[in-house]
Amino acid sequence: xxxxxxxxxxxxxxxxxxxxxxxxxxxxxxxxxxxxxxxxxxxxxxxxxxxxxxxxxxxxxxxxxxxxxxxxxxxxxxxxxxxxxxxxxxxxxxxxxxxxxxxxxxxxxxxxxxxxxxxxxxxxxxxxxxxxxxxxxxxxxxxxxxxxxxxxxxxxxxxxxxxxxxxxxxxxxxxxxxxxxxxxxxxxxxxxxxxxxxxxxxxxxxxxxxxxxxxxxxxxxxxxxxxxxxxxxxxxxxxxxxxxxxxxxxxx
Amino acid sequence: xxxxxxxxxxxxxxxxxxxxxxxxxxxxxxxxxxxxxxxxxxxxxxxxxxxxxxxxxxxxxxxxxxxxxxxxxxxxxxxxxxxxxxxxxxxxxxxxxxxxxxxxxxxxxxxxxxxxxxxxxxxxxxxxxxxxxxxxxxxxxxxxxxxxxxxxxxxxxxxxxxxxxxxxxxxxxxxxxxxxxxxxxxxxxxxxxxxxxxxxxxxxxxxxxxxxxxxxxxxxxxxxxxxxxxxxxxxxxxxxxxxxxxxxxxxxxxxxxxxxxxxxxxxxxxxxxxxxxxxxxxxxxxxxxxxxxxxxxxxxxxxxxxxxxxxxxxxxxxxxxxxxxxxxxxxxx
Numbered sequence: 001x002x003x004x005x006x007x008x009x010x011x012x013x014x015x016x017x018x019x020x021x022x023x024x025x026x027x028x029x030x031x032x033x034x035x036x037x038x039x040x041x042x043x044x045x046x047x048x049x050x051x052x053x054x055x056x057x058x059x060x061x062x063x064x065x066x067x068x069x070x071x072x073x074x075x076x077x078x079x080x081x082x083x084x085x086x087x088x089x090x091x092x093x094x095x096x097x098x099x100x101x102x103x104x105x106x107x108x109x110x111x112x113x114x115x116x117x118x119x120x121x122x123x124x125x126x127x128x129x130x131x132x133x134x135x136x137x138x139x140x141x142x143x144x145x146x147x148x149x150x151x152x153x154x155x156x157x158x159x160x161x162x163x164x165x166x167x168x169x170x171x172x173x174x175x176x177x178x179x180x181x182x183x184x185x186x187x188x189x190x191x192x193x194x195x196x197x198x199x200x201x202x203x204x205x206x207x208x209x210x211x212x213x214x215x216x217x218x219x220x221x222x223x224x225x226x227x228x229x230x231x232x233x234x235x236x237x238x239x240x241x242x243x244x245x246x247x248x249x250x251x252x
Numbered sequence: 253x254x255x256x257x258x259x260x261x262x263x264x265x266x267x268x269x270x271x272x273x274x275x276x277x278x279x280x281x282x283x284x285x286x287x288x289x290x291x292x293x294x295x296x297x298x299x300x301x302x303x304x305x306x307x308x309x310x311x312x313x314x315x316x317x318x319x320x321x322x323x324x325x326x327x328x329x330x331x332x333x334x335x336x337x338x339x340x341x342x343x344x345x346x347x348x349x350x351x352x353x354x355x356x357x358x359x360x361x362x363x364x365x366x367x368x369x370x371x372x373x374x375x376x377x378x379x380x381x382x383x384x385x386x387x388x389x390x391x392x393x394x395x396x397x398x399x400x401x402x403x404x405x406x407x408x409x410x411x412x413x414x415x416x417x418x419x420x421x422x423x424x425x426x427x428x429x430x431x432x433x434x435x436x437x438x439x440x441x442x443x444x445x446x447x448x449x450x451x452x453x454x455x456x457x458x459x460x461x462x463x464x465x466x467x468x469x470x471x472x473x474x475x476x477x478x479x480x481x482x483x484x485x486x487x488x489x490x491x492x493x494x495x496x497x498x499x500x501x502x503x504x505x506x507x508x509x510x511x512x513x514x515x516x517x518x519x520x521x522x523x524x525x526x527x528x529x530x531x532x533x534x535x536x537x538x539x540x541x542x543x544x545x546x547x548x549x550x551x552x553x554x555x556x557x558x559x560x561x562x563x564x565x566x567x568x569x570x571x572x573x574x575x576x577x578x579x580x581x582x583x584x585x
Contacts, residue, residue, distance in 0.1 A: 039531065041498035064530075065523035066490050067482075070445045154455045158502055175455065184454075191455035198393065198400045199502070234406070 003036065003044060006059065006106035017051070028052060042078075042174065050100055050110050058082075058174070059108040075107040078174055083109055085150060085176045092148050094141050095169040114171065116163035123157060123200045123207075134160070135207045136214035137168040142192070143218025146185040146227070152176050155188050156195035186230035189215070193231070254279070254324045255558060256313070256349070257551025260342030261334025261362045262387065263293050265302040266547030267313035269324070270555055277372075279317035281548045282309045288425060292415065293386075299337035306345055313547070321353055326563065328358040328554020330365060332572035334387070339571035347566050356563035358554040362545075363577035366538075367392065367399055368556060369549035370511040374536025378507065380499045382524070383577075384492065385512035385544075386411035389458065391495050392577060393503045394585065399577050402499040403456030411514045413460040413488055417467055421477060428516075431540070435481050436519050442482025446470065449483050451491055456498060458491045489520050493527050500531055509536045516540040560584040 005013075012031040019026045034048040037056065046057040060075040062068075083102045090096055097111035119134060126134075138160055145152060152159075153175030161169045177184065189211075196207050216224045259266040266283035286293065286301040314321055329346030332339060350357040367381050381392040381399070389405040408416070414435045418424035423434040449470075450462040467484045471477065496508065508528050510521065521537055528535040542548060560583035 039501070041494055041501050063490075063527075065493065065526040067445055067486050070486055070490070073445075074451065154498075156455070156502065175453065187454045187457070191457070194402075194456065195502070198395060198402050201396050 005034075006108065008103050008106045009034075009057070009059070009108060040172070040174075042075075047113060048110075053100065054113040054115070055100060055110050056097060056113045057108055057110050059106070060174075072107075076104050079107045079109055080104055082173050082176065085173045085178065086111065088148070088150060088178075089145065089170070089173065092144055094144060095167055096173070097169075097171060114161045114163055114169045116161045116169065118158060119160035119162055119168075120157040120195075120199060122162065123203060128206055130166075131203060132206055132210040134162060134168055135210035136217075138170070138192070139211035139214025139216075140218045141168070141170055141214075142188055142211070143215040143224070146188070147219050147223075149178055149180050150176060151179055151184045151188050153188070153191075155192045157192075157199060158195070182226055182230055183234075186227050186234055189227060189231045190234050253326075253555060253559070254319065255326045255328050255358070255551045255555040256324050257328040257330075257360065257365075257547045257549070257554050258310075258342045258346045258349075259283075259330045259362070259365075259545055259547045259550045260302050260306070260338050260345075261330050261332070261545060262338055263287070263298050264545040265306050265309055265341065266545060266550070267309050268546060268548030268551035269313055269317045269319060270548060270551040272555060272559070277552070278548050279319065280313040281546060282313040282316065283546055284309055290425065291419065293335070295335040295337045298335065299341050302338055302341045306341060310345065310349075321349075324353065324355055326356045326358050326554060326558045327353070328360050328550050328558070329569070330362040330550045331359045331569065332362060332575035334362055334571075334573060336571060336573045339573065343569060343571045347569055350569075351566060356558065357566060357569055358558045358562055359564045359569060360550045360553045360557065361575055361577060361580045362550075363388065363390075363392075364399060364580050364582070365549040365553040366511045366543075367509075367577075368553040369542050369546075370509050370536065370538040372552055373538055373542055374509055376507045376509050376534070376536040378505055379509040379536065380496060380503060380505050380507065381509045381511060382492065382496050382515065383512045384410050384510070384514035384520070386415060386514070388512060389460075389492065390577070391456065391492075391499045393499060393505060394582070395503075397582050397585065398580065399582060401576070401578050402503065403458065403495045406454070406457050406459045407461040408464065410460065410488060410492060411512075413464050413484075414514070416464060417481075417484060420468055421471055421480075431516065431518065433514075433517055435485055436517060438478055438481035439485045441478035442480075443476075444479055444482075445486060446475065446479055446483040449487055451487050453491050453494055456495055456502075458495055460488060463487055485519075489523055492520075493523055496524070497527060497531065500533060506533050507536065508533050509538065511538045511543055513544045516543050556584040 015030040037045045037047045043060045086099045099111045101110040159172040253272045257268045263286040269280040284305045286298045327350045383390045389410045391403040418434045452459040
């Protein structure tokens with residue numbers, strides 16, 4: 001592997017622990033079978049076995065193009081917040097990775113591995129019924145998060161994993177924040193819609209409608225409508241939106 | 253095939269003449285830029301300036317290309333997005349030219365033109381396009397016949413942020429000196445990153461207005477200007493880099509292209525080169541001359557559109573100040 005791991009992970013790879021039971025004593029590695037799974041926008045994702053559990057290591061790597069102090073400050077802050085939010089997310093009944101170990105010096109987080117397929121990769125392959133069911137569950141989870149003042153921050157089809165038992169898991173809370181602002185919550189929905197439009201244009205209607213239905217199941221109607229209106233408003237804020245015309249000089 | 257392109261969306265009146273020859277496709281590239289004495293671009297003042305200069309620029313373009321105007325195949329014009337009064341200058345001239353010469357008129361979206369001239373000049377095939385200028389901050393990727401906006405600013409553009417701050421801090425205008433933005437220049441002397449400047453990345457979108465307000469407040473409090481410049485620049489640039497990296501991951505494309513006026517910044521370019529290295533992506537930076545507004549990009553995009561059968565009748569050739577890049581069908585891809 002060409003990536004140079006941070007010191008604390010390298011150390012962990014050398015450490016062992018002992019299990020003592022009726023069968024005697026077994027020496028086990030704390031961390032082994034580490035392999036690179038993917039590279040995200042701000043982190044490397046490794047698969048590994050941590051204390052015998054299939055895990056994912058998310059390491060927020062230093063970015064050479066950023067000033068050091070800003071870089072470390074942001075990496076630490078995000079790693080810490082992500083861990084806290086993951087616990088909260090699990091406690092309100094959303095399927096997400098369980099954090100197992102966190103290191104704020106080198107900014108990595110070890111969490112359980114979810115075996116399954118990325119939603120983004122299977123959108124085109126599955127039937128409409130499954131597509132709707134999954135979109136609806138994502139909508140329901142989004143509603144549940146928002147009800148608990150958690151905003152995912154990067155809710156795209158890439159950040160949903162469908163496990164072997166066809167359960168829907170939400171991953172990557174790396175940009176998640178705790179907030180009461182309606183605006184921030186609406187941006188979650190906006191981002192999800194945008195990811196549909198930019199990668200799954202053909203299934204736009206079914207995915208969006210099922211998402212909204214699921215969302216409405218999780219929150220009260222009044223709140224859901226408020227969110228939907230705010231999403232519309234946010235979209236109008238983009239560049240050069242014709243609907244936002246100020247004078248009637250647009251002739252169609 | 254020869255196409256004349258007219259650009260007048262903000263501060264530049266440009267006339268470009270291009271052919272579909274592989275080599276030396278640019279036959280003429282004439283332009284003039286409105287530079288305000290103080291403050292930002294006032295649409296009315298800019299449009300008056302453009303209208304005044306337009307005939308000469310047009311004349312120069314035909315002279316440079318030693319072309320008989322009757323031998324052109326089409327007239328292309330940027331109908332939007334941009335400042336209304338300015339766009340109208342170009343549109344009026346293009347309609348006149350088209351009617352007088354009896355040549356088809358091809359509508360061009362200014363943002364699409366930035367992407368297309370970039371593709372032509374960098375040789376990239378299917379990049380993530382980072383479009384940074386005074387009025388635009390967008391991360392764009394091609395999918396299903398359209399350039400889709402993957403992420404964009406939710407309030408002001410990167411160039412707007414830098415220019416406004418420079419203006420308030422008394423650093424400009426002019427905003428770009430010797431190829432370097434005055435904020436970049438001022439940041440060189442900066443020593444530390446100031447705390448509590450907002451870094452706003454919302455998934456794929458960015459917002460700069462909070463950063464601008466915080467910077468202006470710090471300025472009022474008498475915080476060291478160089479430190480403010482450094483902090484402002486690093487946060488602004490890095491949020492763009494982060495969103496670009498995310499788009500690269502999401503679309504799984506292997507190329508990055510920088511276009512637009514702000515993309516000419518050597519500091520931003522270096523950061524992107526570092527970033528591309530990390531992701532094994534190749535990077536293409538549009539040469540500064542064509543990264544800023546120009547007539548050649550309009551002519552080139554018009555040529556692509558015209559070849560794909562696109563033209564518009566004069567009555568419908570009305571400017572669209574608001575015309576998103578993702579509303580345009582890309583007929584030639």
